[in-house]
Amino acid sequence: MSNPSEALATARNAFSTGITKNAPFRLNQLKALLRLYEENTPAIIAALTEDLHKSKYESLISEVDYLKNDALNMIYNLSTWMEPEKPEKTLVNIMDQVIIHKEPYGVVLIIGAWNYPLQLVFAPLAGAIAAGNCALLKPSELAPASSKLIAELVPKYLDNDCFKVIEGGVAETSALLKLRFDYIFFTGSTHIGKIVSEAAAKFLTPVTLELGGKSPVYVDNTVDIEIAVNRIMWGKCFNSGQSCIAPDYLLCTKEVQEKFIETTKKVITQWYGEKVKQSPDYGRIINDNHFKRIVKLLEGTKIVYGGEYDSNERYIAPTIVVDVKPTDPIMQEEIFGPILPIITIDNAVDAINFVNQGEKPLALYVFSNKKTDIDLFIKNTSSGGVCINDTMMHFSCESLPFGGVGNSGLGAYHGRYSFDTFTHKKGTLVKNAGKLGEKLQNARYPPYNESKAKF
Ligand code: NAD
Numbered sequence: 001m002s003n004p005s006e007a008l009a010t011a012r013n014a015f016s017t018g019i020t021k022n023a024p025f026r027l028n029q030l031k032a033l034l035r036l037y038e039e040n041t042p043a044i045i046a047a048l049t050e051d052l053h054k055s056k057y058e059s060l061i062s063e064v065d066y067l068k069n070d071a072l073n074m075i076y077n078l079s080t081w082m083e084p085e086k087p088e089k090t091l092v093n094i095m096d097q098v099i100i101h102k103e104p105y106g107v108v109l110i111i112g113a114w115n116y117p118l119q120l121v122f123a124p125l126a127g128a129i130a131a132g133n134c135a136l137l138k139p140s141e142l143a144p145a146s147s148k149l150i151a152e153l154v155p156k157y158l159d160n161d162c163f164k165v166i167e168g169g170v171a172e173t174s175a176l177l178k179l180r181f182d183y184i185f186f187t188g189s190t191h192i193g194k195i196v197s198e199a200a201a202k203f204l205t206p207v208t209l210e211l212g213g214k215s216p217v218y219v220d221n222t223v224d225i226e227i228a229v230n231r232i233m234w235g236k237c238f239n240s241g242q243s244c245i246a247p248d249y250l251l252c253t254k255e256v257q258e259k260f261i262e263t264t265k266k267v268i269t270q271w272y273g274e275k276v277k278q279s280p281d282y283g284r285i286i287n288d289n290h291f292k293r294i295v296k297l298l299e300g301t302k303i304v305y306g307g308e309y310d311s312n313e314r315y316i317a318p319t320i321v322v323d324v325k326p327t328d329p330i331m332q333e334e335i336f337g338p339i340l341p342i343i344t345i346d347n348a349v350d351a352i353n354f355v356n357q358g359e360k361p362l363a364l365y366v367f368s369n370k371k372t373d374i375d376l377f378i379k380n381t382s383s384g385g386v387c388i389n390d391t392m393m394h395f396s397c398e399s400l401p402f403g404g405v406g407n408s409g410l411g412a413y414h415g416r417y418s419f420d421t422f423t424h425k426k427g428t429l430v431k432n433a434g435k436l437g438e439k440l441q442n443a444r445y446p447p448y449n450e451s452k453a454k455f
Pocket of ligand 1: 111112113114115116120138139140141142168169170173174187188189190191192193195209210211212213243244245334336362403404409
């Protein structure tokens with residue numbers, strides 16, 4: 001395994017040669033990344049099954065295919081994105097050139113989380129490569145099979161000096177954070193995000209923090225309840241609820257709640273059969289600590305659906321709990337598991353007030369056919385992103401920036417935004433140095449007489 005300081009020194013030397021600034025180099029590395037995904041799909045699926053019991057289909061759509069599309073999008077658009085921009089000029093600069101040059105930061109540190117262990121390392125990496133940076137990658141130790149695979153594959157496909165993997169947990173990440181990077185891209189919890197931010201502040205290193213939180217869902221009585229249940233429970237059950245943008249809790253009236261619960265029973269049986277535990281399509285909780293944490297959240301709650309669990313397999317059934325109070329433990333932290341608490345409210349305004357009492361979430365979901373209520377939510381709440389009449393799908397829309405706000409994060413990426421995240425935009429003014437240009441500048445030189453002041 002690479003030593004953090006040596007790895008950084010090697011990457012710094014590589015960056016200083018200027019190699020990553022060349023478009024053909026970036027393109028080759030992005031193509032190599034694409035080959036890495038294509039040629040290792042079975043190994044990636046096997047690692048995700050080992051770490052998370054992820055089904056082949058979920059692994060494909062949320063990791064392999066997602067990453068392939070991301071790399072293809074970068075390959076296709078790279079030369080356009082790299083072009084210097086020529087912003088509008090004012091009269092003062094009419095004779096000059098006004099340019100925004102796109103400059104890589106240098107060596108970036110990418111720290112990943114375990115829930116989408118490959119995607120959360122490789123998607124930022126693609127942005128870092130496209131923007132011309134070198135990178136050190138720290139995959140999550142809590143998804144060990146995926147971390148090992150990343151450490152094996154990166155040296156086989158990417159430039160060995162520019163891109164390096166450091167495996168490990170808190171000790172290794174802490175050692176990395178003592179070093180001076182030119183950018184840090186962190187995905188993980190809000191708590192650790194603050195540690196990363198503090199470490200970065202010592203060197204004034206810019207950061208992107210992709211964090212989590214409790215993403216609310218509001219459902220009213222104007223929607224087709226079956227469609228709403230499909231889309232909400234899919235978000236809750238995908239990866240066993242272990243998604244940063246999983247719908248965390250539901251806000252609805254008592255009347256909607258009853259229909260929601262009845263429909264959920266039908267939908268879950270259609271998807272996974274009578275015995276969810278035996279379905280190959282349903283995942284498991286990442287480790288014993290998280291399993292115990294989630295099961296503890298169920299203590300004292302009123303379970304109206306599901307509630308079964310098995311510690312041997314770290315299985316937790318899709319579960320709905322009702323009569324939830326805002327002060328209950330399940331409402332104090334991001335659930336990150338397949339449990340949906342329902343809080344009853346009377347209307348959209350009540351729901352908005354409830355959302356605004358908490359921290360700004362990563363995602364906000366509104367299921368309604370009332371345009372006025374949808375607008376009310378968009379205008380009167382703040383969240384990383386919003387998805388109307390669906391959950392999680394805004395993540396896959398590459399033309400949208402993805403990121404949090406407040407406690408749910410800082411900065412954004414995906415598609416073009418990934419390139420921008422890892423790019424310093426260097427404002428450049430090239431003054432006309434001819435006699436005519438100088439004449440036009442004359443007004444700024446002393447003596448500052450009255451006529452110049454009027455000008
Ligand atoms: P985590 O914060 O525990 O760990 C993330 C990374 O930080 C890991 O690589 C880990 O090794 C490292 N780390 C852990 N403790 C550390 C410490 N004391 N000092 C330095 N580094 C440390 O998060 P997690 O459990 O891996 O992921 C779950 C969280 O991530 C959830 O809150 C989820 O919402 C969030 N998340 C956010 C996004 C997003 O895109 N916004 C995506 C996935 C997950």
